[in-house]
Amino acid sequence: MFSLPAEFEQFHWMVDMVQHVDVGLVVLDRDFNIHVWNGFMIHHSGKQAHEVMGKTVFEVFPEIPQDWFKAKARPVFELGCRSFLIWRQRPYLFKCRNVRPITQPAPFMYQNVTLNPMTSPKGQVDYLFMAVEDATAEALAEGRLP
Template sequence: MGNLPAEFEQFHWMVDMVQNVDLGLVVIDRNYHVQLWNGFMTHHSGIQSHDAIGKPIFDLFPEIPQEWFKLKTKPVYDLGCRSFITWQQRPYLFKCRNVRPITQQADFMYQNITLNPMRTTTGEIRSLFLSVQDATAEALVVLNQK
């Protein structure tokens, strides 16, 4: 049997990292219901995790084009491969306020999104997780050069 106290401590470290990493982490199931909503997402969207979990992502963010987003998730669910949404393709997936003082010239947070499959112990993909990176500073540099 493993070292239970150490495994328990590592579990708590993982939970702490997920909640405090400077990256949005969102888990959605195949019906697009939110399963996980980390601290970054709460801070930037203003939506508390207890208000997001269990709700369809499209109810929380009605500006997300449903058919387009479903097409983006299809290869993740069907083939188990990653999919990407860059700020150049679409400035944001989740309309979040820009909270960085240096880049206040933007009305919203530009985002780079990675959609990743989540496999069960049997290899089935029932959920995916989105990592949301704040790309506002990068976007403003590029946009201000035009």
């Protein structure tokens, strides 16, 4: 029987987890081009990976204020620290549909987003990854929905 090397199997698991985790994962470079767009983002945004890959996040989501978002990303790239976007300050980064309209009546998905540095082996931060969490239930619980 053929056996795959353990490293290959672990790599396969990692790819599978990235695609199926219940959190949006998006990787951007310093020019804000999209390099990773996982299954959560496909499902919630309605935009397929082949439609967004290689485009800037501002091309795909023109409603994102460029100056504001670049200011939020600057410490990630320059200092290698995290930056946070919380729904109480801005309801969402990516305007995504609410996928639970019966149990969570909301016009869109409220989001918490963490911008994380991706450090190269040389210690440089040329990419950041965003973890996008659905915060609609939290907004509903606080009575913040219109």
